[in-house]
Amino acid sequence: MDRQLDIQTADALQIQLPIAGPGGRSYAFIIDWHIRVLFVLCWILAIPLVFSPLAEWTEFFQNFNANPRWLLWLFFAPPLIVYFLYHPLLEWLMRGRTPGKRMAGVRIVTLQGHTPGVGPILIRNIFRLIDSLPAWYMLGLLTTMVTKNAVRIGDIAAGTLLVYEEKVASKTLQALAANTTGFRLNPQQWELVNELLARWKQLDSPERRALASQLLSSLGEILPVSSGGTGNDQVLYQRLLEIQQGSGGGD
Template sequence: MTQGLNNSINNALPEGVSITLTPAGISIRTKAYLFDFLIRALVMLVFGFVFSFMGKAGQGILLVLYFIISWGYYIVFESLNGQTPGKKRYKLQVVQDNGLPCKLPNIVLRNLLRPADSFPFAYFVGLIVMALNNKYKRLGDWAAGTMVVYLEDKKVNLVSQTKDILPPKFDLSTEEQLAIIQFFERSEELSQARQAELASILSAVLKAEGSEASDKLKAIARFYAGQEI
């Protein structure tokens, strides 16, 4: 009965960090889907016009492009930052169930199951499944361990020391992500020298030392935490 009234989810991560997520409902996700559908339709119309002058060869190329765009659109955009243009417009993001950013396998799996969600037409199965759980997860989300949340409502109980958000240029495991978040959470209790000393352990990958390494590490932690200032 409370679904849709207050469906925020508080995730307590192993390192003591609390993440509050608000799942995106059917209405807002439908708007995001229609926005993405419009973009894909316009792209196909442009390609259709261009290749219409090439006869059967153009039709063949157009079918290949349709396949690539239909399957690649969501995978490419969501693998970058969890957002398609439609999700970005409505401030939504795909994340793991624990609130951390998705990895490529999560994104690929949730999108490979779109045909199952769309069976027999108009995402009928997906809509029914979403309506029956307070996280509004479709079949693809259940299989991939993902959910779509409001980006602006995702909060982490951390004390800010920097306004920078820095997406890392290297892959980190979940445990490593949590360790960086813990460092950021405890940074208020540490001296600047101690912060710089700890951050310098990763100086090789951060390509920085001392206080500069500390600032970069906290900026990466803010990225993983998803906190907005």
């Protein structure tokens, strides 16, 4: 079931944002967790290497308490800082995202669809202590499964939720802006050309050739001589690109 956040603006315009469910959330969390674990592992291995000769590397751990106090601080402090501040700091700096969320294509928004401020970000992160009870974020995961907006307790408290980001949005404007020599396509045709180009690599060669030929014919294009194979694929792709960028096509 696809859930959506419906936002009604003062201009009577309805905005729908697809809500990320437990799957999308967990995926983002697991990526972030791996990033943190990798950092901590590298740090724990690197500090003894940097501050003691290779031969004495194991001694660092064997006589752990004999190390100078500043070195122990250097050993423990950054991993702890990363562990506790990774989420709040990055969510604030990256406007509702973390590297994991960005890779999973989700971001935090308020119930109004806006980027959350420092307050809500702090609240949702402090509530991780509750969401992680009794272990492995079980309470949080359970809550995301039963709540309308698929949110954990921290999100309910902060008034936030996770939505899928429209990754196409920024590319679309770039594609439109690249259209330097004037539009000869109407929006429907333009959408089709863009859609096909975006999905080109995911389609099998015969399918994309057929779709491209059909589309180019409907645009009144004279098709390149069909020879089959990847060469013809390239010609069709190139022609669609030219049309997208405004150097041909249309009627």
